[in-house]
Amino acid sequence: MDDLDKTSYQLPELNYDFNAMEPVISAEIMELHYTKHHKAYVTNLNSALEKYHEAETKNDVAQMIALQAAIKFNGGGHINHSIFWTILTPVAKKSSEGPHGELAKMIDRDFGSFDQFKEKLTQASIGIQGSGWGWLGYNKGQKRLEIATCANQDPVSAQGLIPLMGIDVWEHAYYLQYKNVRADYVKAIWKIFHWRHIDERFAKASLA
Numbered sequence: 001m002d003d004l005d006k007t008s009y010q011l012p013e014l015n016y017d018f019n020a021m022e023p024v025i026s027a028e029i030m031e032l033h034y035t036k037h038h039k040a041y042v043t044n045l046n047s048a049l050e051k052y053h054e055a056e057t058k059n060d061v062a063q064m065i066a067l068q069a070a071i072k073f074n075g076g077g078h079i080n081h082s083i084f085w086t087i088l089t090p091v092a093k094k095s096s097e098g099p100h101g102e103l104a105k106m107i108d109r110d111f112g113s114f115d116q117f118k119e120k121l122t123q124a125s126i127g128i129q130g131s132g133w134g135w136l137g138y139n140k141g142q143k144r145l146e147i148a149t150c151a152n153q154d155p156v157s158a159q160g161l162i163p164l165m166g167i168d169v170w171e172h173a174y175y176l177q178y179k180n181v182r183a184d185y186v187k188a189i190w191k192i193f194h195w196r197h198i199d200e201r202f203a204k205a206s207l208a
Contacts, residue, residue: 009042012082020090024188026177034085037172041077041153048074076153080133080166087165087201089194099195103164103202110145118190121147125167125186133168134186137161138205162205165198 019027048070055063111117125134135148135156156163174185
């Protein structure tokens, strides 16, 4: 494998159409979000990594350091969005009822109830200053669930958590439909969470 192969990240395929999340998220938002914003993260990540590998071969430490911010931002954007697309499902598939099994039990244990967990993650996401993400993550060391917020495209793994589900509160995720009322978007997105997939993510995280 050569260096170019190592930096050839690609957009993940979606298993639904852009209009699948309506009326919660419009087809226009989904298409722009996926084909413009996520694609830009992938393109810029590949570019930054290629420049990094070139600098590495030249032992140009200053340039390697200078590229760290671009790699973090665009790499985080790619990681976060690749998870985000998989935890959404059309309302019609009725996967928005809530978690099951061990994840449901741990939510009750760590947050008191599903409703309390939902309120805490909702308020944390709404309250982010500027752009960022609200996450439910699994702390493997402490064997517990935690709610965390991340600025910009910082990955929640940098806080020592395995990401289970996230709410994107960048304006490009909702503004065309919800304008400046972030709270309406955050409350509505709970209708399209793919809980079966989130359950599976937790099962893998707890065994990792």
